[in-house]
Amino acid sequence: SQTIHQWPATLVQPVGSPLSLECTVEGTSNPNLYWYRQAAGRGLQLLFYSIGIDQISSEVPQNLSASRPQDRQFILSSKKLLLSDSGFYLCAWSVTSGGINEQFFGPGTRLTVL
Amino acid sequence: AQSVAQPEDQVNVAEGNPLTVKCTYSVSGNPYLFWYVQYPNRGLQFLLKYITGDNLVKGSYGFEAEFNKSQTSFHLKKPSALVSDSALYFCAVRDSLRASMDTGRRALTFGSGTRLQVQP
Numbered sequence: 654s655q656t657i658h659q660w661p662a663t664l665v666q667p668v669g670s671p672l673s674l675e676c677t678v679e680g681t682s683n684p685n686l687y688w689y690r691q692a693a694g695r696g697l698q699l700l701f702y703s704i705g706i707d708q709i710s711s712e713v714p715q716n717l718s719a720s721r722p723q724d725r726q727f728i729l730s731s732k733k734l735l736l737s738d739s740g741f742y743l744c745a746w747s748v749t750s751g752g753i754n755e756q757f758f759g760p761g762t763r764l765t766v767l
Numbered sequence: 768a769q770s771v772a773q774p775e776d777q778v779n780v781a782e783g784n785p786l787t788v789k790c791t792y793s794v795s796g797n798p799y800l801f802w803y804v805q806y807p808n809r810g811l812q813f814l815l816k817y818i819t820g821d822n823l824v825k826g827s828y829g830f831e832a833e834f835n836k837s838q839t840s841f842h843l844k845k846p847s848a849l850v851s852d853s854a855l856y857f858c859a860v861r862d863s864l865r866a867s868m869d870t871g872r873r874a875l876t877f878g879s880g881t882r883l884q885v886q887p
Contacts, residue, residue, distance in 0.1 A: 659810075697811075697877045702874055755813065756859075756875055759810050760810045761810045763808060
């Protein structure tokens, strides 16, 4: 069966510090991978998606970047965090089957920037 | 373009009563529709999906959803609510036309979420 991991589960960082959040998927090959941000426990904002190694697309211009160094590893980074980067970050994966593309989510990382 | 709307920020229902969480969508082709649930400080969990076939789809935890093409809706329902159903619910859509034409993005569009509160 497939599983998706995110770490850390929670993180408190000062403004201006760097960020690295990691997501890994097990039990599947060549998944589509996604990073979402959820602010104030509401809607999801798609930040990045990836269809393969080193293939990253950004949905929203911002202070963050993403990388996919391995097939099942997706990393969200920042060189200098802003207060507005606080939120709940969710990683998701999918495998396209007939275009349906059902997504499965990780447990999330709660980021607080002080 | 594909979009989805959840018109209610919050739904309150008494335990044992039926519940409905509303969702409407807009797509160019045929819709693929999904419901997810999120408990506090957790990731989203898949509940059910509609791809094709019967308009009434049954999912996890006793939930079901009814696809209505004429009303472009996919409301989530449960005959008898439990206190443990209290959570944030998200509707999501993917346009089948986009799915066949756009192999790059491959992402669902999510609604803004509806908070379900079930009172004992």
